[in-house]
Amino acid sequence: MLKEVRYKNWKSFADSTLYIDPLTILIGTNASGKSNALDGLAFLNRVVQGKDLQTILSGDPALLLEANIQAIRGGVEWASRRPFTSFTLEAVIEYNEEIDYHYSIEVSTKSESDVEIVSESLIKINRKTNKPNKTKIFTATAEEDSPTIAASVYNGGRPKKKLFKRSVSVISQLKNQETREEVDEAVQFVTHTLEHIFILDPAPALMRDYKPFSSRLASNASNVAGVLAALPEEEKSHIESLLSKYVSRLPEGDLQRVWAEPVGRFQKDAMLYCEEQWPGSSEKLIVDARGMSDGTLRFIGILTALLTRPKGSLIVIEEIDNGLHPSRAGILLEMLNEIGTERQIDILMTTHNPALLDELGVEMIPFIIVAHRSTDHGASKLTLLENIQALPKLLAGGSIGKLVAGGEIEETLTQQGSGK
Structure with missing residues (x-):
C-alpha cells in the first residue's frame, strides 16, 4: 500500500508530505493546493507506466483520447514551483509489516521541449531493527546535457552501471531488464502499487x-x-x-x-x-x-x-460530494468504509461539504489533512488536522463542518504560522 507522498517544488508546494490511510480526507479552500497534491499522484501513476515525461505533463491528443486521461493541469510550464526549474516526487510504499520501499524521481522542466530525469532511486527499508536498515535497489543521476542517465543497479556485489533514456522513468525501463530477484521484486511491486492509483471524477453527462x-x-x-x-x-x-x-x-x-x-x-x-x-x-x-x-x-x-478496481488500489476522488445531496453524506461514508475495508482499497477524497465532514465524527480527526498556504512564502502546505495547536478550543465551539464552512481552521493555521 502507498503510505505517503512527498512533494518538493512540485507546482505550489515547497516541501510537504501527504500521509495516506485507508480513508484519508483532504480539505482546504480554493487554490490551497488540494488539486496539485492529486496531480502529483497522477504523475507518479503515469511515470511508472513508462509514459514519456513531456507527454505526461503536456499531453498528446492521440494518446489521451485512447487512454482516457488528461494532461497534468498547468503542463510543463507550471509543473515546477517558481522560480525553480525542477521538481521531486517521493513515495513510500509498504511491502509488509517490516519492509517499506522509498521511490524518488527528480525531473527537470527547463523548457517545454526539454523535460528529463535529473535523478531517480529506489531504496528498500527494513524496519525490523531499531535503526531502519536501508538497501539500495538502484540509483541514477544524469550529467547535464547528456541524453542518457547512468543507473547503478545493485545486483549483489559491485553495482552494475546501465544507461537509460532520460525522457522515461528508469524504473519503467528496468521492468524489462534481467536483474536479480530482489531488484526485480522491488521494481515490480513499486510499479504495480503506483499503477493502481486511480483518479476518479465521474461525469454524469x-x-x-x-x-x-x-x-x-x-x-x-x-x-x-x-x-x-x-x-x-x-x-x-x-x-x-x-x-x-x-x-x-x-x-x-x-x-x-x-x-x-x-x-x-x-x-x-x-x-x-x-x-x-x-x-x-x-x-x-x-x-x-x-x-x-x-x-x-x-x-x-x-x-x-x-x-x-483491483484489491490494493488507491482510489482518489476529488470533490466526492459534487452533485450529491447533503442527505447522502452518511450513506456515502458508510459505503466507503465498508467496501474499502472489505476489498482492501484505500480511499483519498477531497471535500468542502460541511454535512459530510460532520458525518465523519471526531474519531476521523487523525485522518483529515488540511491544505493551506504558508504565511512566509505562499507555498502550499499539508497539515494534519490533529496537529493544529488550537484544535481542542476550536472543536469546543463547533463541529468540523461548521469550522470549515466558517474558515476558522485556515484562519487558525495562518495565526499559527505567523506565531500569533
Whole structure:
C-alpha cells in the first residue's frame, strides 16, 4: 500500500508530505493546493507506466483520447514551483509489516521541449531493527546535457552501471531488464502499487449513452454500463446486487435495483438501468441512464469503482460530494468504509461539504489533512488536522463542518504560522 507522498517544488508546494490511510480526507479552500497534491499522484501513476515525461505533463491528443486521461493541469510550464526549474516526487510504499520501499524521481522542466530525469532511486527499508536498515535497489543521476542517465543497479556485489533514456522513468525501463530477484521484486511491486492509483471524477453527462463492453472503468466513469455488462455472469450478478443494496438505501427510497444490459445486434454495447418504486405505490418503473439524476449516476460511478478496481488500489476522488445531496453524506461514508475495508482499497477524497465532514465524527480527526498556504512564502502546505495547536478550543465551539464552512481552521493555521 502507498503510505505517503512527498512533494518538493512540485507546482505550489515547497516541501510537504501527504500521509495516506485507508480513508484519508483532504480539505482546504480554493487554490490551497488540494488539486496539485492529486496531480502529483497522477504523475507518479503515469511515470511508472513508462509514459514519456513531456507527454505526461503536456499531453498528446492521440494518446489521451485512447487512454482516457488528461494532461497534468498547468503542463510543463507550471509543473515546477517558481522560480525553480525542477521538481521531486517521493513515495513510500509498504511491502509488509517490516519492509517499506522509498521511490524518488527528480525531473527537470527547463523548457517545454526539454523535460528529463535529473535523478531517480529506489531504496528498500527494513524496519525490523531499531535503526531502519536501508538497501539500495538502484540509483541514477544524469550529467547535464547528456541524453542518457547512468543507473547503478545493485545486483549483489559491485553495482552494475546501465544507461537509460532520460525522457522515461528508469524504473519503467528496468521492468524489462534481467536483474536479480530482489531488484526485480522491488521494481515490480513499486510499479504495480503506483499503477493502481486511480483518479476518479465521474461525469454524469458522459454516463448516459450506450457504451461498448470494457474491462476497465474509465477515470470519468463514462463506461460504467460497458464494465458491468462485460463481467462474467456470476461476478456481474454479485456486483449488481451490491450496487442495488447501496442505491436502495439512498434517502429518496425509490431506487430498488441497478443493472446493465447488452444492447444492439451484436450485443457488445450496453446501457445502464434502474428500477424505481415509490413508497406507497405498487407500480415499478424501469429507467435507463438517460433518465437518471446526476447525483445518482455519480453515486453509481463511485460504487462501481470501489467494487471493480483491483484489491490494493488507491482510489482518489476529488470533490466526492459534487452533485450529491447533503442527505447522502452518511450513506456515502458508510459505503466507503465498508467496501474499502472489505476489498482492501484505500480511499483519498477531497471535500468542502460541511454535512459530510460532520458525518465523519471526531474519531476521523487523525485522518483529515488540511491544505493551506504558508504565511512566509505562499507555498502550499499539508497539515494534519490533529496537529493544529488550537484544535481542542476550536472543536469546543463547533463541529468540523461548521469550522470549515466558517474558515476558522485556515484562519487558525495562518495565526499559527505567523506565531500569533
